Amino acid sequence: MTTRAAPLTDAIDPYLIPALDGVAYGLLLFVAASGLVLCFGVANILNLAHGALYAVGAYTVAVLADASWGSLALALVVGVAAGAGAGGVLAGLLAPVVRRDHLTQALLTFGVALVGSALLVAAFGPDSLPVRIPAALDGTVEVAGHRYPAYRLGFIAVAGLIAVALTLVVARTRVGMLVRATVDDADMVACLGVNPARVRLGVLVAAGALAGVAGVLGAPIIGPAPTTADTVLMLGLVVVVLGGLDSVRNTLLAALAVGEIQTLGVALTPAVAPFLLFTAMAAVLAVRSRGVPAWWRFRPRWGGTT
Amino acid sequence: MPFPTGTSRCRALTGAVLALGLTLVTGACGDGDGSGAPGTIKIGLLASLSGTYEAVGTEIRDGFELYLRMHDNKLGGHEVELIVADEGDGAPTAVPAATKLIKQDRIDVLTGIVGGGSVAAVYPLLNEAKIPFVGSNGRPELRDVSRIWTTSYLSDEPGAAIAEYVRDNVRGEVFAIGPDYQGGWDELRGFTETFTKIGGKLANPDGKTLWTPFPQTTNFTPYFAQIKASGAEAVYTFYAGTAAVDFVKQYARSEIRDLPLYAAGFLTEGGVLNAQGEAARNIYSVLNYSPDLDNAENRSFVAAWKENHDGLPTTYAMASYDAAAVLDKAIAAAGENPTPEEINAAIAGLGQINSPRGTWQFSPTTHSPVQKWYLRQVRQDGRTLSNTVVGDLATVGG
Numbered sequence: 015m016t017t018r019a020a021p022l023t024d025a026i027d028p029y030l031i032p033a034l035d036g037v038a039y040g041l042l043l044f045v046a047a048s049g050l051v052l053c054f055g056v057a058n059i060l061n062l063a064h065g066a067l068y069a070v071g072a073y074t075v076a077v078l079a080d081a082s083w084g085s086l087a088l089a090l091v092v093g094v095a096a097g098a099g100a101g102g103v104l105a106g107l108l109a110p111v112v113r114r115d116h117l118t119q120a121l122l123t124f125g126v127a128l129v130g131s132a133l134l135v136a137a138f139g140p141d142s143l144p145v146r147i148p149a150a151l152d153g154t155v156e157v158a159g160h161r162y163p164a165y166r167l168g169f170i171a172v173a174g175l176i177a178v179a180l181t182l183v184v185a186r187t188r189v190g191m192l193v194r195a196t197v198d199d200a201d202m203v204a205c206l207g208v209n210p211a212r213v214r215l216g217v218l219v220a221a222g223a224l225a226g227v228a229g230v231l232g233a234p235i236i237g238p239a240p241t242t243a244d245t246v247l248m249l250g251l252v253v254v255v256l257g258g259l260d261s262v263r264n265t266l267l268a269a270l271a272v273g274e275i276q277t278l279g280v281a282l283t284p285a286v287a288p289f290l291l292f293t294a295m296a297a298v299l300a301v302r303s304r305g306v307p308a309w310w311r312f313r314p315r316w317g318g319t320t
Numbered sequence: 321m322p323f324p325t326g327t328s329r330c331r332a333l334t335g336a337v338l339a340l341g342l343t344l345v346t347g348a349c350g351d352g353d354g355s356g357a358p359g360t361i362k363i364g365l366l367a368s369l370s371g372t373y374e375a376v377g378t379e380i381r382d383g384f385e386l387y388l389r390m391h392d393n394k395l396g397g398h399e400v401e402l403i404v405a406d407e408g409d410g411a412p413t414a415v416p417a418a419t420k421l422i423k424q425d426r427i428d429v430l431t432g433i434v435g436g437g438s439v440a441a442v443y444p445l446l447n448e449a450k451i452p453f454v455g456s457n458g459r460p461e462l463r464d465v466s467r468i469w470t471t472s473y474l475s476d477e478p479g480a481a482i483a484e485y486v487r488d489n490v491r492g493e494v495f496a497i498g499p500d501y502q503g504g505w506d507e508l509r510g511f512t513e514t515f516t517k518i519g520g521k522l523a524n525p526d527g528k529t530l531w532t533p534f535p536q537t538t539n540f541t542p543y544f545a546q547i548k549a550s551g552a553e554a555v556y557t558f559y560a561g562t563a564a565v566d567f568v569k570q571y572a573r574s575e576i577r578d579l580p581l582y583a584a585g586f587l588t589e590g591g592v593l594n595a596q597g598e599a600a601r602n603i604y605s606v607l608n609y610s611p612d613l614d615n616a617e618n619r620s621f622v623a624a625w626k627e628n629h630d631g632l633p634t635t636y637a638m639a640s641y642d643a644a645a646v647l648d649k650a651i652a653a654a655g656e657n658p659t660p661e662e663i664n665a666a667i668a669g670l671g672q673i674n675s676p677r678g679t680w681q682f683s684p685t686t687h688s689p690v691q692k693w694y695l696r697q698v699r700q701d702g703r704t705l706s707n708t709v710v711g712d713l714a715t716v717g718g
Contacts, residue, residue: 028549031575032542039539140374141591142565154573160548163573236538237569237595239562240372245538281542288500288533 031160032281033274038166040273041173042235044266046228046246047253048180049221055259056196057217060116062123063104065247066130067097067222071229072238073134076143083148093230094223100130101222105215112214131243142239165234172231181262193217197260252291256298361398361651361658364405364427366418366442368434371409372561375591376434376636380456382625383633383640384431387648390624395644396651396658403427407438414438415445422449428660429454431643436460436475436502443468452664454647456640459688460502469667470688471646472639473608474717475503478584479511479556481693481714482606484518486511486582492553493523494582497543499534499559507558507584515556523552538566544574552576558584565595572599580604588698588707590634600698600705608689609635609677610696610709618676632706633676642675649673683717690717 046068053061071093078089104126111118151168154161184190195203196213204210228246236245249272257268275294280287365384368377381404393400403425405417414433421427422445429452433439436458443462446453452467459470486494494515498508508529512522524530532543547555555576559567564587571577585607588600611622611632621641625633633641646667651658654666672679680691692715696707 028545031545035539035541135374139591140378142562142595144595144597146597152573154575154577161573161575161577163570165573234569237565239565239595240374241535241562245536248536276539277542281545284530284543284546288536 027159029278029281030158031162032277034157034162035166036274036277037270038170038173038273039235039277040270041170041177042228042232043249043253043272044269045173045176045224046232047250047257047269048262048265049224049228050250050254051257051259051265052193052217052224053221054254056193057214058116058200059108059214059218060120060123061104061218061221062120062247063100063127063130064221064225064250065243065245066127066134067100067225068229068232068236068246069131069134069238069243070096070100071226072145072233072236072242073138073143073229074226075230075233076138076145076238079146081146081148081152086148090227090230094226097226097229098219098223101218101220101225102215104222105218108214108218109211112211127243127247131240134238134243135240138238140240142237145233145237147234169231169235176227177262177266184262189216252295255295359398359657360401361395361429362401362403362425362427363395363647364403364418364421364425364430365432366405366407366414366421366430366438367432368408369404369406371413373407373409373434375561376457377407377432379590379634379636380432380434380640382629383456383637384644386621386624386628386637387641387644390620391644391648395648396654398651407432407434410435411437411441415441418442418445422446422451427451428658429647429663431647432456432640433458439468451660452667454643454667456643457636465685465687467664468687469646469682470686471642472635472688473691474686474688475506476510476513477716478606478608478693479507479509479558480514481716482556482582482584482695483511483514483520485606485695485711485713486554486556487515487518487520490554490580493521493551494554494556495523495547495550495552496529496556497547498529498531498557499537499563500531501534503560504531504534504558508556511556511584523547523550525550535563537563540567540570541574544571544576547576547579552579554580554582556582557587560586560589561592564588564592568592568596568603569599582606585635585696585707588696590631590636593698593705593707594631597705601700603698604710605696605698605707606693606713607635607696607707608691608693609638610694610707612701612706612709613677613694615676615678617674621676635677638676642673642677645673645675646670680717686717688717691715 050061050064053059074093074096075089078092079085107122107126108119111122147165151165153164155164155167184193192208200210236242253265253268253272256271257265272291275290279290365381367380368374369381388400388402403421405421407414407417421430430446431454433442433455434457439455439458440460443453447467455468455470457472459472459474462468496508496512498504512529516522530543530546568587571581581603583603583605585605588596588603588605589607593600622633649670650663650666654662670682672681678692680689683690693713694709695711695713697710698705699708701708
């Protein structure tokens with residue numbers, strides 16, 4: 015550190031790394047929560063097994079990756095396939111109760127989550143598992159005079175790409191159009207000849223794949239352990255509450271906000287760290303209940319062209 | 321008050337007869353179970369075999385069973401019937417399991433219990449039934465210790481034992497950070513109180529330990545930034561389980577990774593060390609045990625353990641093994657057909673106990689060990705990393 019640095023720079027300096035880390039953490043939550051939002055927003059299914067699907071991805075990379083790039087790519091493929099497959103199984107399990115209320119679906123998916131977590135512990139033991147990543151990503155890099163984990167920097171880039179791709183798919187493709195149409199008016203979409211069961215299956219498979227991606231890529235940050243599913247589900251639900259269900263952009267903003275609250279917020283006000291996240295959630299809920307401000311309501315839905 | 325009609329009276333009578341019959345039958349069952357084979361001692365082992373603490377609970381069960389296997393399933397010359405029950409995540413599951421052991425299985429002694437909260441909730445039941453408890457892990461603060469004996473440690477002892485070493489070996493201030501719950505408060509208080517009393521200086525801005533929300537903290541980066549800004553020359557901490565894995569992995573890639581890390585031994589004990597991998601190298605920790613201690617008792621303990629397990633035994637397994645050793649000596653000293661009260665009285669008179677950790681004895685005031693603590697460092701051991709003893713620290717307890 016130079017002795018002649020301006021006082022302002024000195025004051026900001028300790029918070030640079032937490033702020034950067036908030037972006038990495040927030041993007042991880044975005045990838046993890048986007049599947050949850052997709053399920054709830056499009057298929058109207060409250061999928062409480064989403065955290066368990068993340069855990070499946072995280073365990074996959076712990077088992078398959080041996081610090082080589084090839085094994086990481088293989089783990090990504092297998093993790094996504096496993097997540098998507100598990101999503102398909104969930105769709106099958108949910109088919110009989112699709113006309114029932116959210117509580118029934120929540121009970122079913124929560125039961126699946128409990129069974130899934132117990133099976134993972136039975137298969138891999140009660141300890142956290144190590145995750146081996148390629149040497150180039152395992153070290154630290156210099157960021158504005160601070161050391162920062164190389165993996166998290168790489169993760170910011172990849173997760174940023176995923177966010178852009180997701181936005182484009184929803185905004186510009188035929189599939190995305192269908193998704194937006196289903197969010198707006200599912201009955202009308204059904205009248206137009208699109209089978210709702212197939213939309214539901216597609217959405218759950220896509221959401222499962224997103225959870226798998228998040229699990230594989232996020233494992234070095236929130237690693238495979240018996241608590242993983244609960245942690246991810248809890249943070250994902252907070253993102254859903256904060257961001258609402260109707261746009262990718264709102265989900266992204268909410269995820270980044272949660273990331274920053276968990277890092278920058280904690281660095282700024284360590285004394286109230288345990289309450290920060292839920293205070294923010296309560297504040298948002300209180301404001302929402304009085305009606306969403308007009309300038310916010312006219313945000314474009316699920317990506318921007320409607 | 322109207323009298324019951326004929327039918328309902330008849331029904332009530334039938335009910336009463338049935339109830340009486342059931343009591344007789346269950347009573348008979350109870351008697352049959354209670355007596356057992358002559359001279360058999362019934363020992364209940366309560367440990368977390370599912371949930372968050374499954375890893376620790378399994379070690380506790382295996383440590384006790386190992387001692388029994390090495391001694392022909394006999395303690396103090398009596399055949400042992402071991403009844404294992406699941407403590408689960410804490411008091412709400414531990415109490416019904418303990419109630420079953422006491423009321424239905426009619427145990428003579430209870431051992432095990434992972435969580436301090438579970439011990440606090442179960443202990444009154446044991447006191448009421450006059451059953452001694454030889455605990456092997458969790459130990460809350462208790463006023464009345466007449467029937468509790470702990471073979472592990474008190475939570476503030478690791479920190480107290482390493483404080484002097486840290487003062488002598490760190491040039492500058494030390495930052496104290498730990499999880500915000502009872503176990504964390506006790507562990508960190510042990511260090512900070514002793515450390516500041518003997519002239520050490522904390523780097524924490526207000527001189528108080530930095531607490532991280534537990535268990536929801538999975539990202540320690542903002543705390544590392546604070547430690548960096550404090551100008552500390554070393555860090556002292558205590559975490560266990562998943563939090564220990566997260567803390568160590570993130571520490572190794574943080575901007576304070578060059579600061580020496582001192583910790584209560586649980587940070588790198590058992591399964592977490594495997595998950596931490598290379599990130600744990602060189603961490604110093606304080607604990608009452610290490611599998612590489614050089615004494616006869618430990619050599620036979622480790623050799624027997626390895627016959628049935630992949631890894632090395634932990635302090636959790638060792639403390640449970642010692643609980644069996646304590647009962648072995650006490651039951652032998654308690655006479656021909658010892659009652660629970662006689663076993664309890666015999667434990668008080670045991671004196672020195674030979675253990676894989678070296679010899680120790682119960683403190684007459686706290687009923688927990690007066691024992692030597694060791695400084696360990698995570699070092700290469702063959703193909704894996706292991707906690708290697710690098711020196712003796714203070715003898716603490718009582």
